[in-house]
Amino acid sequence: MPNPARLMQLALAYRSSAVLFAAADLDLFTSLSQGPRSVESLAESAGLAVAPLRFLLDACVAEGLLTTQDGAYANTPMTDAFLVRGRPAFIASGMKFAEDLYPAWGHLAQLVRTGKPVVPPESFLGDDTAKTRAFVYAMHERAKGISAVLPHGADFSGRTRLLDVGGGPGTYSMSLVRQTPGLRATVLDLPGVLEVTREILADNGFADRVDVRPTNYLTDAFGSGYDAALLSGMMHRETPENCRMLLRKAFDALEPGGMAVVSDVFFDDDSKTSPPFATYFAINMMLMSDEGSAHAKTEMAAWMRDIGFERVDIRPMPPPNPHTLVVGYKP
Ligand SMILES: C[S@@+](CC[C@H](N)C(=O)[O-])C[C@H]1O[C@@H](n2cnc3c(N)ncnc32)[C@H](O)[C@@H]1O
Incomplete structure (x- = not known):
């Protein structure tokens, strides 16, 4: 037995x-x-x-x-x-966000029966002010650790204009601007989220070097003249078709020689079976968003090459950071 x-x-x-x-x-x-x-x-x-x-x-x-x-x-x-x-390393907002999702995980069977998220997808993105604040501060705390090591995987030195697509709290922008002389950044995100972002930028003294632009990245233009684009932690919300569209918009917003960096939790390969962390992450995204999941780093790299990025490279980040970078350059 x-x-x-x-x-x-x-x-x-x-x-x-x-x-x-x-x-x-x-x-x-x-x-x-x-x-x-x-x-x-x-x-x-x-x-x-x-x-x-x-x-x-x-x-x-x-x-x-x-x-x-x-x-x-x-x-x-x-x-x-x-x-x-x-x-300085306080991460209780991240704990709070995990707690907010705790009831949703109790309805995992419902997700599998219906194929639909069990919490309203927009509640964390502006519709519910308290949940949105908790979500944006949770992203901020999590990103503080990840953003500090980002330059180990992608060299931003000499870059002057960064486009931070779905930049949320702006933590990556602040970190990169702090570490890169001459760099300015623009954070694109939804209006309800950017209300909290403005507060974080002001509290940290970055309101003059990081600006925010209310944008629906699926429907609005990205602008032009950037020499770096960061797409961090947002591709996992989107379908493969939308990922390719977002990569295309980033490509078009970049000057020749511009660098695009996709940073996310990825599956190891197109079989999407490992690591287990990515499986749990994909379930988490499905519980709370219509199209959320996790992509394979190999498919992200292939999409970038298809769009025209060259020297596309997959770069792991040091543990316990769960993100991997996929980096490419506009010819
Ligand atoms: C998980 S957060 C990642 C934030 C930040 N880039 C980071 O890595 O910490 C995903 C971000 O995408 C934003 N987002 C989702 N859908 C969006 C849309 N259609 N247009 C603009 N931003 C969107 C969310 O508001 C959120 O800030």
């Missing part, structure tokens, strides 16, 4: 996510940032119920999110770095 332990583990795995989300919602990691505290002290200062808080803290210890000694609880180095409000 096989052992059913793995089935039990999978059936209850959502509890681990719920523990993380609850602890982040209650901002427990920020409350512990000044040093270890007892459950009574945490409960009193935040007005929480002692008995369930104790179990939540113990569950956090079990999940490797906290440690405990002499009856006091403390952050681990990981939670201290990433889940304390105000720290």
Whole structure:
């Protein structure tokens, strides 16, 4: 008889996510940032119920999110770095976005039965203000890590005008402008998203070197005169036909010698079976968008060559960054 332990583990795995989300919602990691505290002290200062808080803290210890000694609880180095409000590597908005999608994953069978997203696709892109803010800040936090290493895969030095298609929070634009003397950037995105982007650009002091242009990238023109185009984390929302159309529009917006960089989560090859991260990513996109999925890096490279880009190259990013770059140049 096989052992059913793995089935039990999978059936209850959502509890681990719920523990993380609850602890982040209650901002427990920020409350512990000044040093270890007892459950009574945490409960009193935040007005929480002692008995369930104790179990939540113990569950956090079990999940490797906290440690405990002499009856006091403390952050681990990981939670201290990433889940304390105000720290440079804070990523709790990303946790919040994952939490927002948590109910959608509970309807995965419905997606497979109907072939339709289970949450309204536009709710994160302007229709629901709170969800849109959480989404844009989640993209910002995630992109902070990825954008810092982007120049390792694509050299922007000497480039002066960057077109950031579906640039969301503008984090890549800010990072590239910061690292590249003489570079200015334009972020194209939907109007509701750009309201939050303007706030992020102003807060970070980039409003003068990064501008935003409300654009539906499927229907509106991209403009011209750019020597670099970035298409990051947005091709996975689009059909192959639309990807080719977007690559064509980027090609037309570039000057001769212009560089196009597609950065995304990709399947390894056209069989679209690995890595598993891409499979989960594709499901996630299907749960929340009409055309979302994940493409193969090999098909993206082929589309770029078909359109006329030359020296097309696939460049992995260093782990734990899940993105790969597909880079090409306009002749
Ligand atoms: C996952 S985000 C990626 C943001 C950013 N490029 C990054 O990599 O962090 C996808 C972006 O595409 C934008 N987007 C989706 N559909 C769009 C459309 N039709 N026109 C313009 N932007 C769109 C979304 O608003 C969102 O900001």
